[in-house]
Amino acid sequence: MKDVSVGIDIGGTFTKIGIVDRQGNTLVDDSISTQIEGGFPAYIKYLSEKVKAMLSDFDVQLVGIGVGAPNGNYYSGTIEHAPNLKWHGVIHFSKAMQEYFDVPVILTNDANAAAIGEMVYGGAKGMKDFIVFTLGTGLGSGIVANGQLIYGHDGFAGEIGHTIVNPNGRVCGCGRKGCLETYVSATGITRTVYKLIADYMVDSELRGVSFNDLTAKMITEAAIRKDPLAIKAFEYTGEILGRKLADTVAHFSPEAIFLFGGLVKAGEYLLKPTKYQMDANMLSVYKNKVKLLPSALTDTNAAVMGASSLVWKEIEDKN
Amino acid sequence: MKDVSVGIDIGGTFTKIGIVDRQGNTLVDDSISTQIEGGFPAYIKYLSEKVKAMLSDFDVQLVGIGVGAPNGNYYSGTIEHAPNLKWHGVIHFSKAMQEYFDVPVILTNDANAAAIGEMVYGGAKGMKDFIVFTLGTGLGSGIVANGQLIYGHDGFAGEIGHTIVNPNGRVCGCGRKGCLETYVSATGITRTVYKLIADYMVDSELRGVSFNDLTAKMITEAAIRKDPLAIKAFEYTGEILGRKLADTVAHFSPEAIFLFGGLVKAGEYLLKPTKYQMDANMLSVYKNKVKLLPSALTDTNAAVMGASSLVWKEIEDKN
Numbered sequence: 248m249k250d251v252s253v254g255i256d257i258g259g260t261f262t263k264i265g266i267v268d269r270q271g272n273t274l275v276d277d278s279i280s281t282q283i284e285g286g287f288p289a290y291i292k293y294l295s296e297k298v299k300a301m302l303s304d305f306d307v308q309l310v311g312i313g314v315g316a317p318n319g320n321y322y323s324g325t326i327e328h329a330p331n332l333k334w335h336g337v338i339h340f341s342k343a344m345q346e347y348f349d350v351p352v353i354l355t356n357d358a359n360a361a362a363i364g365e366m367v368y369g370g371a372k373g374m375k376d377f378i379v380f381t382l383g384t385g386l387g388s389g390i391v392a393n394g395q396l397i398y399g400h401d402g403f404a405g406e407i408g409h410t411i412v413n414p415n416g417r418v419c420g421c422g423r424k425g426c427l428e429t430y431v432s433a434t435g436i437t438r439t440v441y442k443l444i445a446d447y448m449v450d451s452e453l454r455g456v457s458f459n460d461l462t463a464k465m466i467t468e469a470a471i472r473k474d475p476l477a478i479k480a481f482e483y484t485g486e487i488l489g490r491k492l493a494d495t496v497a498h499f500s501p502e503a504i505f506l507f508g509g510l511v512k513a514g515e516y517l518l519k520p521t522k523y524q525m526d527a528n529m530l531s532v533y534k535n536k537v538k539l540l541p542s543a544l545t546d547t548n549a550a551v552m553g554a555s556s557l558v559w560k561e562i563e564d565k566n
Numbered sequence: 567m568k569d570v571s572v573g574i575d576i577g578g579t580f581t582k583i584g585i586v587d588r589q590g591n592t593l594v595d596d597s598i599s600t601q602i603e604g605g606f607p608a609y610i611k612y613l614s615e616k617v618k619a620m621l622s623d624f625d626v627q628l629v630g631i632g633v634g635a636p637n638g639n640y641y642s643g644t645i646e647h648a649p650n651l652k653w654h655g656v657i658h659f660s661k662a663m664q665e666y667f668d669v670p671v672i673l674t675n676d677a678n679a680a681a682i683g684e685m686v687y688g689g690a691k692g693m694k695d696f697i698v699f700t701l702g703t704g705l706g707s708g709i710v711a712n713g714q715l716i717y718g719h720d721g722f723a724g725e726i727g728h729t730i731v732n733p734n735g736r737v738c739g740c741g742r743k744g745c746l747e748t749y750v751s752a753t754g755i756t757r758t759v760y761k762l763i764a765d766y767m768v769d770s771e772l773r774g775v776s777f778n779d780l781t782a783k784m785i786t787e788a789a790i791r792k793d794p795l796a797i798k799a800f801e802y803t804g805e806i807l808g809r810k811l812a813d814t815v816a817h818f819s820p821e822a823i824f825l826f827g828g829l830v831k832a833g834e835y836l837l838k839p840t841k842y843q844m845d846a847n848m849l850s851v852y853k854n855k856v857k858l859l860p861s862a863l864t865d866t867n868a869a870v871m872g873a874s875s876l877v878w879k880e881i882e883d884k885n
Contacts, residue, residue, distance in 0.1 A: 318851075327851075376719040390817070392718070397711045399819025400695040401855060404711070409849045410813040421849055494729040498709070498817055500718025530728045530740055532637075536720060 251307040253298055254548075254555025256357065257281060257316040259331035262294060265551035266301055269559055271368035273548050275301055287334045287343070295347035311351045313557030314340060315360035315550055320402035324354045330420070353557040357381060357550060358405060359396055361507050361542070362389025363560045364553030369505075370543035376501045379542065380407070380488075382508035385420075386428035386435070392499055395564075407495060408432070412487055430487045433463035433510060439480045440466055451476030467513045481516040489524025496525070496533050507542035507549070514541075570626040572617055573867075573874025575676070576600060576635040578650035581613060584870035585620055588878055590687035592867050594620055606653045606662070614666035630670045631663060632876030634679035634869055639721035643673045649739075672876040676700060676869060677724060678715055680826050680861070681708025682879045683872030688824075689862035695820045698861065699726070699807075701827035704739075705747035705754070711818055714883075726814060727751070731806055750807045752782035752829060758799045759785055770795030782829055789835045800835040808843025815844070815852050826861035826868070833860075 249268060256263045258281060265276035279297055283290045302309060318329040324341025326332065341352040355363075362379040365371040371379075375394040381387040386408030390397040397404045408428035409421055416425025417438060429435055440453055440461060451474050456465065469477035492504055510517060522539050529537075544552055568587060575582040577600060584595035598616055602609045621628060637648040643660025645651065660671040674682075681698040684690040690698075694713040700706040705727030709716040716723045727747035728740055735744025736757060748754055759772055759780060770793050775784065788796035811823055829836055841858050848856075863871055 374719075376723075392711060392716045392723070393714045395712045395714075397818060399711070400693075400821035401819055401852075403851050404695075404817065404819035406816040406819075406849055406851070410816050411809070411847065414809070423847070423849070490730070490733070495817075497725040497729050498723065498814075499716060500720055500723035500725075502719035528730065528742070530725055530742070532722050532725070533720075 248306055248308045250310045251302075251305070252310055252555040252558035253302075253312045254551040254553070254557075255294070255298075255312065255314045256360075256550035256554050257314065257326075257332070259317075263548070263551050264294075264298060264301065265548050265555060266305065266307070267552055267555035271552060273552070274305055274307070276548055276551060277301060282333055287338055290334075291340075291343045291347075295344060299347075309348070309350055310562065311353060311558030312344060312348060313360065313554040314344075314352065314354040315357040315554040315557075316340065316354060317356060319354045319356040319359075321353070321355040321359065321396075321398045322402040324352060326354070351558070351561065353561055355396070355398070355402075355557060356387065356405075357383075357553070358387025359389040359398070360550070360553035360557060361387070361544070362391055362396060362553075364544050364549065364556040365505055365507075365542060366391060367556035367559050368544060368552055370540055371503065371505065374502050376499065377503045377505065378495060378499060378501050379505045379507055380431075382432055382506060382510040384433055386432045390499060392501075407491070410491070412491055427487070427491055431484055431491070433508070436463050436466055436480055436484050436510065437461045439483050440476065443476055443479055443483065447476070447479070449475050449479070453477060463510055467510060470513050470516045478516055481513050482520045484510075485517050485520030486524045489521040489526075490528050492521065492525040492539070493528035493530075496537050497530055500533060501537060503538035503540055505540050505542045507544065511541045567625055567627045569629045570621075570624070571629055571874040571877035572621070572631045573870040573872070573876075574613070574617075574631065574633045575679075575869035575873050576633065576645075576651070578636075582867070582870050583613075583617060583620065584867055584874060585624065585626070586871055586874035590871060592871070593624055593626070595867055595870060596620060601652055606657055609653075610659075610662045610666075614663060618666070628667070628669055629881065630672060630877030631667060632679065632873040633659060633663075633671065633673040634676040634873040634876075635659065635673060636675060638673045638675040638678075640672070640674040640678070640715075640717045641721040643671060645673070670877070670880065672880055674715070674717075674721075674876060675706065675724075676702075676872070677706025678708040678717070679869070679872035679876060680706070680863070681710055681715060681872075683863050683868065683875040684824055684826075684861060685710060686875035686878050687863060687871055689859055690822065690824065693821050695818065696822045696824065697814060697818060697820050698824045698826055699750075701751055701825060701829040703752055705751045709818060711820075726810070729810070731810055746806070746810055750803055750810070752827070755782050755785055755799055755803050755829065756780045758802050759795065762795055762798055762802065766795070766798070768794050768798070772796060786829060786832045789832050797835055800832050801839045803829070804836050804839030805843045808840040808845075809847050811840065811844040811858070812847035812849075815856050816849055819852060820856060822857035822859055824859050824861045826863065830860045
């Protein structure tokens with residue numbers, strides 16, 4: 248019987264579920280609403296029944312469940328005060344799920360799950376020191392050093408998206424100003440497009456789109472169609488990211504930095520200015536040593552795969 | 567027979583040597599010139615003979631030699647292109663020393679040695695996630711996560727002193743601008759005193775001192791005597807350090823941050839503004855969780871103790 252893990256990716260609207268083997272093959276995937284009536288107890292019951300039904304179609308051995316969740320705490324298996332979820336306070340997720348399953352339930356935040364996914368299935372196989380930046384609505388970071396994820400003493404390490412790149416910069420959802428994620432993220436680049444429209448007169452198809460309608464996907468596609476303003480928006484984003492990566496390298500001296508998320512589909516429009524500024528601002532001892540790569544997890548199920556990888560990593564660390 | 571380790575701290579002018587037991591008691595210490603005639607081969611021979619002579623006075627069992635050196639690389643045991651040493655290129659220190667001794671020789675940079683010293687003998691006993699900042703001529707940082715020092719893939723992680731706090735800021739010895747250590751270090755605070763003399767008219771005993779004569783020790787002593795300009799220089803230093811520490815916490819979420827070095831003798835004049843700015847700029851999830859402490863290694867032999875601690879850490883990790 249084949250060993251499998253279940254990966255669960257919890258978003259504000261949907262929860263995605265996949266059954267994944269050690270090689271990263273997804274046997275089946277599905278999703279449920281995160282906003283189910285009846286609150287967290289009803290949700291966890293429905294989720295567990297769904298997972299059991301999915302498993303029942305296969306002749307497999309479940310070895311563990313991995314969960315990626317906003318504000319997920321690896322140490323306690325809790326989701327703590329996640330602003331995008333309807334469940335308030337501290338949610339004892341792993342404990343609740345273990346009432347339905349007799350296998351380990353391992354939970355962490357989405358970016359940490361992406362980093363372990365990169366190590367188990369993706370481009371970081373065999374690496375002991377690397378960092379994954381997830382460019383989604385916000386900017387998450389999962390940091391691996393000495394072959395281990397850095398969770399910090401309380402489980403909340405890796406918030407590079409909330410380091411400050413400009414003390415007088417853009418207002419951030421966290422209540423402060425100038426956080427990296429206000430520039431480098433899907434929402435960051437839409438803010439940048441509007442700033443550039445304000446500052447410049449260059450022609451662009453994006454001038455006809457309201458801020459409410461504008462998405463990072465539209466900007467990415469416009470850049471690929473060589474829209475000059477969209478390209479400039481990626482340059483602006485990459486320059487800020489690149490300067491920050493030079494600082495990141497001075498902390499960790501990683502072998503590679505991976506970029507994950509929809510914005511990375513812009514390819515060289517994002518990578519080139521990022522790499523240029525990273526190299527230009529880097530301390531000489533690190534120069535030409537650090538790879539900057541798009542994530543190798545390009546599957547639409549990448550977040551689920553990241554979650555499922557937590558299980559394999561845990562098993563392999565114990566052996 | 568008592569187990570002991572030898573700690574060696576290599577500076578540009580002097581090399582300090584100590585024989586230290588597991589509890590952190592220094593049985594004896596001494597020093598030799600780092601600039602001995604005959605280059606590195608003559609130096610390593612003289613150093614080894616000195617260590618053997620020191621050991622011969624005690625009925626002890628040598629279990630290892632720990633070395634703290636500028637640009638020291640833990641993985642290879644080499645000192646690489648250290649600007650303050652007369653030996654050029656890559657020096658195979660550990661290998662050379664092992665021709666004289668049949669025990670492990672463990673080498674890393676001074677700040678990493680200070681971090682392990684804090685964990686083995688000092689205020690970080692039992693901690694798994696903490697950071698030590700050494701405020702000397704420059705600013706070094708030794709980072710421990712998951713109970714392990716972060717060396718990075720090439721052995722050169724932990725250069726937080728060379729993260730950029732102001733892209734248009736002070737020229738740094740590394741060839742870039744605005745590095746943290748141009749503000750927060752012994753030389754940084756002397757530059758700050760001169761900036762404040764230029765900007766303000768407040769009275770100060772330091773106005774009579776040339777830049778060449780001015781030392782961080784003089785500024786520290788002036789602050790303790792309540793010299794208003796010296797106190798302002800510590801405030802300026804602490805504010806820049808505190809803002810940076812908020813970012814550092816967002817990377818590592820450490821249990822504590824320790825400050826080490828002569829500047830820390832200014833006590834609250836440095837710690838108060840640092841803590842204030844660290845808390846004011848910190849992401850809410852970390853607030854009131856991270857201790858900011860002076861190093862508990864206040865001994866004049868602290869650097870030697872840090873070096874010697876590398877041996878105990880290595881032995882304990884193997885067991």
